[in-house]
Every structure is written in C-alpha cells, then in structure tokens.
Amino acid sequence: QSALTQPRSVSGSPGQSVTISCTGTSSDVGGYNYVSWYQQHPGKAPKLMIYDVSKRPSGVPDRFSGSKSGNTASLTISGLQAEDESDYYCCSYAGSYIRVFGGGTKLTVL
C-alpha cells in the first residue's frame, strides 16, 4: 500500500492549462477505473473534483478533466483561474475496500 506518486508542485499562468500526474501500479491505478481527485485549500477539508477517472460531479467546472493510461492517471485544468491555486490529491481504489492517496501536488497560478 505505497502512496501514489504525484509531482510536488506545478504552476501555470491564468488561462493556461496544467496537468497533474498520478502514478501507481497495476494493483491500484492500473487495475481499476476508480481514480478520484480532490482539491484542498489550506485549513479546509478536501473537495471531490473528479471521480471514476474522468467523471465530474455537478458543480465542478468543465475546465477540470481526468484521464488514465496504464498505471498513470492525470488531472488537467484548462483555462487556469486564480481560485484554482490549491493542493490536489489523487486517490485510487486498491481492492478489498482499500484506498491509496497520492502525496499531493501544490498548484501555483502565476
């Protein structure tokens, strides 16, 4: 049950697109289409942004999208806005009710 691998930080200018990767193994990310992404602002609880690899909950802007290839999932944020600056975490199902999180990525909007 090792943590998924995310870049520690990414950055982009307003209006640009950024992609955050999340690499696991065939026992988690690669084995199930159950990757979710969470946004967390300082001092706040995480907020669901993407579920089941690429589905968006109601209320989440369509600027947020998700995908997966092999053992790596990705979150892409297009048309960056200042309010997107936050920490982002991926999470994968790993079988038998187990979940594993990524280490988190700090997104800076320049």
Add this chain to the structure above:
Amino acid sequence: QVQLVQSGAEVKKPGASVNVSCKASGYTFTSYYMHWVRQAPGQGLEWMGVINPSGGSTTYAQKFQGRVAMTRDTSTSTVYMELSSLRSEDTAVYYCARVATGTYYFDYWGQGILVTVSS
C-alpha cells in the same frame, strides 16, 4: 442536507489512546461506508480504514492494524475511530469521509479533528 460533524480537538500524551467521533445526518446512515483519512501537519492525505455502518465490518490500512478500531452506533448515526499507543507522529487532522455503496469516491467529508500528541 448531508452533514458529517466531528468531535472537538484532542490533546493526548504519548502512549495514550484517542477516540474521535463523526455524527452523520441528512442521509440514510447505513447506505454509506465511512472512511477515516488523516493529514499530518504540512503533509498529504493518508487513508486509515473504513467501516460499513450497516453490519459494522471494518477494513484497516496495514500500517494501522492492531492500533486502530472503528465502530458505529446506528441509533445515533455516529461512527467512532479509536487510535491507541499514540506517538508524536500521530499528530494530525483526522477526517471522516463517506462513500456510497457501489461507488469508490469520497463525496462528503467531515470538518476534521486535530489530534495533538505531546508530552
């Protein structure tokens, strides 16, 4: 509306145990699994385990097995998480988060409880 309301902050000494609660409202308690996730200061999210409020079955992360116990009280729609043999590294914010049966994502989170372990 859905609410997960957690108990207040705790300060414990090394070696002690802590028992924190998460009271659910606004939905059918037994239709959603409840997970516990913690976050040490300045660190990432860490999954601890899950309880099925319907039958009480649990699954714990290997790291916490033997030291964690999750229980529930269906009469009050409350889940509890007890962590024993506390050490300084257990200082963290502890969140409860629900997952609907048949789904695999956390759709609602509690506000978090800061547990501080210090001598």
